[in-house]
Amino acid sequence: MTKRSAPSPRIPLRRPSASITSSRSLYGHVVHELGRRIIEGGIKPGELLPREELLAEELRVSRTALREGMKVLSAKGLVESRPKVGTRVRDARAWHQLDADILAWRCELMPTEDFVRKLADMREVIEPSAAAAAAKYRTYEQLQSIEQAYAAMEAAIDLDEWTDADLAFHEAVLSATNNELMVSLFSVIESALATFFALSARTARNFKDALPLHGEVLDAIRRSEPDAARRAMLAMVEESRTNMQKASSARG
Amino acid sequence: MTKRSAPSPRIPLRRPSASITSSRSLYGHVVHELGRRIIEGGIKPGELLPREELLAEELRVSRTALREGMKVLSAKGLVESRPKVGTRVRDARAWHQLDADILAWRCELMPTEDFVRKLADMREVIEPSAAAAAAKYRTYEQLQSIEQAYAAMEAAIDLDEWTDADLAFHEAVLSATNNELMVSLFSVIESALATFFALSARTARNFKDALPLHGEVLDAIRRSEPDAARRAMLAMVEESRTNMQKASSARG
DNA sequence: CTTGATTTAATAATCATACAAAATAACCAA
DNA sequence: TTGGTTATTTTGTATGATTATTAAATCAAG
Numbered sequence: 001m002t003k004r005s006a007p008s009p010r011i012p013l014r015r016p017s018a019s020i021t022s023s024r025s026l027y028g029h030v031v032h033e034l035g036r037r038i039i040e041g042g043i044k045p046g047e048l049l050p051r052e053e054l055l056a057e058e059l060r061v062s063r064t065a066l067r068e069g070m071k072v073l074s075a076k077g078l079v080e081s082r083p084k085v086g087t088r089v090r091d092a093r094a095w096h097q098l099d100a101d102i103l104a105w106r107c108e109l110m111p112t113e114d115f116v117r118k119l120a121d122m123r124e125v126i127e128p129s130a131a132a133a134a135a136k137y138r139t140y141e142q143l144q145s146i147e148q149a150y151a152a153m154e155a156a157i158d159l160d161e162w163t164d165a166d167l168a169f170h171e172a173v174l175s176a177t178n179n180e181l182m183v184s185l186f187s188v189i190e191s192a193l194a195t196f197f198a199l200s201a202r203t204a205r206n207f208k209d210a211l212p213l214h215g216e217v218l219d220a221i222r223r224s225e226p227d228a229a230r231r232a233m234l235a236m237v238e239e240s241r242t243n244m245q246k247a248s249s250a251r252g
Numbered sequence: 253m254t255k256r257s258a259p260s261p262r263i264p265l266r267r268p269s270a271s272i273t274s275s276r277s278l279y280g281h282v283v284h285e286l287g288r289r290i291i292e293g294g295i296k297p298g299e300l301l302p303r304e305e306l307l308a309e310e311l312r313v314s315r316t317a318l319r320e321g322m323k324v325l326s327a328k329g330l331v332e333s334r335p336k337v338g339t340r341v342r343d344a345r346a347w348h349q350l351d352a353d354i355l356a357w358r359c360e361l362m363p364t365e366d367f368v369r370k371l372a373d374m375r376e377v378i379e380p381s382a383a384a385a386a387a388k389y390r391t392y393e394q395l396q397s398i399e400q401a402y403a404a405m406e407a408a409i410d411l412d413e414w415t416d417a418d419l420a421f422h423e424a425v426l427s428a429t430n431n432e433l434m435v436s437l438f439s440v441i442e443s444a445l446a447t448f449f450a451l452s453a454r455t456a457r458n459f460k461d462a463l464p465l466h467g468e469v470l471d472a473i474r475r476s477e478p479d480a481a482r483r484a485m486l487a488m489v490e491e492s493r494t495n496m497q498k499a500s501s502a503r504g
Numbered sequence: 505c506t507t508g509a510t511t512t513a514a515t516a517a518t519c520a521t522a523c524a525a526a527a528t529a530a531c532c533a534a
Numbered sequence: 535t536t537g538g539t540t541a542t543t544t545t546g547t548a549t550g551a552t553t554a555t556t557a558a559a560t561c562a563a564g
Binding site for chain 2: 027064067068069071072075076092093095096097098099100118119121122124125126129130133177179180181182183184185188189
């Protein structure tokens with residue numbers, strides 16, 4: 001709505017960050033490789049990494065690239081470097097658990113039911129409150145973009161379209177809180193949960209099952225009824241959790 | 253409680269991260285300097301930074317140090333570098349708003365009432381839910397550390413002691429949720445709010461005014477009554493918000 | 505033996521320089 | 535205009551040398 005400049009062919013609408021870590025650049029490889037090893041417990045808190053020269057050789061990169069990656073890991077709270085002593089893995093309590101990369105690594109490595117539960121817990125905490133706030137403070141334009149997303153959900157003809165529209169719906173609700181901290185938290189949690197969403201949606205025979213619940217949230221926000229919006233959103237995320245649990249136990 | 257090894261004189265108990273940015277390391281200086289400029293709007297989204305060679309000269313550091321800092325800024329979602337085109341400031345929606353440094357810079361630069369409101373909103377969202385979850389899932393050990401923090405609040409003889417104990421109380425409650433995502437979110441929000449907490453506490457004639465409310469939360473958690481815990485915690489954070497508003501308007 | 509200051513040595517931190525890779529922009533040909 | 539090719543700019547990577555930091559070893563005094 002706000003910032004789509006002219007024709008600009010095929011801007012990748014999702015994939016906002018591309019998560020430097022993903023692939024190419026060498027320093028990105030360093031971040032990914034070491035980050036994963038730390039998260040999965042291959043290198044434990046308190047342990048000392050090999051010194052730069054050796055580690056660089058092991059990872060087949062120059063010290064320059066290694067150090068650039070190291071700074072990023074350090075910014076994520078995973079490691080801590082000191083002259084003369086070396087680079088040490090920090091205690092798990094210091095890790096920036098809400099960092100998008102860290103969450104992604106945990107998704108890769110430990111898709112345990114427990115981790116999904118924690119993500120779902122977070123969602124159940126923020127989304128109902130966000131819906132309530134949206135009902136209270138939304139502008140007309142914000143209501144419109146929620147309605148627009150809802151319409152796209154109605155019109156969706158396959159799972160991909162529906163997933164995109166669903167995400168847009170929730171994002172629009174969060175944006176309507178006028179609190180970018182809330183939006184940021186949601187986007188982080190959501191992109192982690194997205195890994196498991198496919199399962200959840202595929203479980204339901206008809207992927208549009210959740211449409212009525214979304215409709216209730218929309219109505220409550222339209223009528224500016226915070227409590228109703230909170231209740232409807234809570235029902236929705238609880239159902240989503242149930243679906244994901246069913247899906248994961250069906251596989252397990 | 254858990255990690256105080258032997259006598260070890262004056263370990264700085266708070267200051268868990270030391271926020272690389274604050275210190276004097278050169279690359280840390282780069283991160284701080286450029287990060288601040290971007291957050292405060294001195295360099296706007298879409299704008300292109302000078303090329304590395306020039307920027308390094310301007311900041312009086314080598315290209316190496318500059319780049320190490322740049323990678324960190326990139327990991328925070330603030331900038332994006334591409335060969336041949338340069339390094340561009342990303343749209344504010346891409347910024348990792350929950351990054352501790354970014355929040356800290358916002359505290360430095362825009363201690364507006366609006367920003368404090370957003371922080372307080374976040375707190376009102378997570379803390380009551382966390383208290384409820386704590387009441388449901390806490391272990392006995394976790395209850396003990398909450399009680400211990402409460403006792404410290406009772407025993408506090410000055411504002412500093414009380415502040416420390418207060419923080420420990422909330423941290424213990426959050427930990428009792430057994431959800432490290434929750435803990436991480438809290439610690440980030442909290443350390444940002446701490447900037448304004450001093451004001452809030454100093455406003456109250458007697459800094460122990462909030463003790464009864466903490467007692468209610470503790471009791472509810474002890475008796476495993478989630479709803480009561482939620483209500484008590486909500487009352488507490490609402491009062492805290494009111495205090496901070498009074499403080500900020502008294503100065504404004 | 506203990507304590508405190510001093511030296512030593514290992515490691516990260518920084519710098520300077522060179523080269524490689526990527527991608528925009530300019531160019532040229534059809 | 536269109537399509538491909540080349541040039542050129544900027545980041546990306548590599549290497550080696552130097553400096554700063556600091557834990558640990560050493561030494562000197564009490």
